[in-house]
Amino acid sequence: MAVFTSLGLSEWLVRQCSQMGINKATPVQENCIPAILEGRDCMGCAKTGSGKTAAFVLPVLQKLSEDPYGIFCLVLTPTRELAYQIAEQFRVLGKPLGLRDCIIVGGMDMVTQALELSKKPHVVVATPGRLADHIRSCKTFNLQKIQFLILDEADRLLEQGCSDFTKDLEVILGVVPSKRQTLLFSATLTDTLQELQTIAMNKPFFWESKSETEYLMLCVLLDRNCQILTMMLREFKFPAISLHSMMKQKQRFANLAKFKSNVFKILIATDVASRGLDIPTVQVVINHNTPGLPKIYIHRVGRTARAGRNGVSITLVTQYDIHLINGIEEQIQTKLKEFPLEEKDVLKILTQVNVTRRQCEIVKNYI
Incomplete structure (x- = not known):
């Protein structure tokens, strides 16, 4: 396993990882982090527990530290539990930045969520259905300046119900800039996941775990x-x-x-x-x-x-x-x-x- 300093990460991020007891990169991190730092779109497939979340959280935080403004990153994930887990990783690793995050999932008050979005958090972690509801009904925030669009557990997102997901994704893609980095991460490479490759067209880098x-x-x-x-x-x-x-x-x-x-x-x-x-x-x-x-x-x-x-x-x-x-x-x-x-x-x-x-x-x- 490679050490994080060899992947191009800043010293402050390496220190944050060390404080969490993370000293060496996993294969998905070792392969995907440099490509993301280069500004390329990325599709990473690796099993659960392989460090996929940190593989996108770390480079996003580094890019954010260089130019911290507005809603910088949008993460879409299939369930509220995963949304909270992802937001927690951003929060812990991004503590030196004073990172502001916002979780947009079902089961929570829409008005409170709209207020949080209007405060322009750095990172928004959302389930597609609830975020699409906000886009349709609320004009107090915009996603026109995001630098990163991330789909975590992308294959499971598609399996939530294809027609509904497609409509929600179309709504979301309609309000995010075309000039952005798109990162797709999944535990498995499925036929449905390959459908999403069309939204990752910026010198896309693909990596799949070969742990036969x-x-x-x-x-x-x-x-x-x-x-x-x-x-x-x-x-x-x-x-x-x-x-x-x-x-x-x-x-x-x-x-x-x-x-x-x-x-x-x-x-x-x-x-x-x-x-x-x-x-x-x-x-x-x-x-x-x-x-x-x-x-x-x-x-x-x-x-x-x-x-x-x-x-x-x-x-x-x-x-x-x-x-x-x-x-x-x-x-x-x-x-x-x-x-x-x-x-x-x-x-x-x-x-x-x-x-x-x-x-x-x-x-x-x-x-």
Whole structure:
């Protein structure tokens, strides 16, 4: 990993990073920051947790320090939680500048937000729908002088509902200057994301993480967890069978046939089963983890309630998944209901489950 001083960042920014315990640049930062400082448009694709936010926050702050005026940067993001996280990074790293930021998201008072916008903050972080509402109804601010337009989690922005997003984006693009830097960041490169490349035409720089080894490691881990979960359920006398990418095609077909014929009542599967699996009698889909993208959630839960039948979908959620749930709810335009569960019932079997899992992991390591 490169040190930040070699990327062209100012000393004050390097000191800010150091105070936060950030001393070396991640690959997405190492590759994208110099291009952004050169004044080029940029499209960066890297996995969640790879430092994408700092990859655009740091060069924007450096450019802002050279000429601090008005609304300098506009960041569009799909959810309010992400908006708050991005604004916090700007605030912490930009503290020496006396940075003023403004968060424009749904669920907040429009009048208060309009007042904040009229004060010309340096950075506006917004969800497209709410910002478009302000542009349509309020004339007390303008975005004619912004230097940076940033779309964070750009693929998820498109998946919020294409027609509505397109209308909102058209409204926003209609009031920002054509002479600007456009930065697109995403966890994945999708077909829909490529549609946005037309708004990044200023000597665009493209960088995508080439961590094939990490991807393969992730696949192995997912497949291993799938197998361990299957073994655990069998230990608890649940008739389960697995389906994952590391299995031979012949074994996949055999397991699928056993599930279709009700020989096994439970199928534990990775996302290899999220599409093209048409078994009308599936009654329940349980997401062992919260899907990272709304479209993945839709594909997964679409395995139940087929051919006019009823079905149930249950998703296991941690405190770190709230923004993912909000993205799913916005996409499907439905509020997910909390599943009633007695904590005492869970605690009653917790030790037994943990012991069984460790036993299954040991057995799996020797297979």
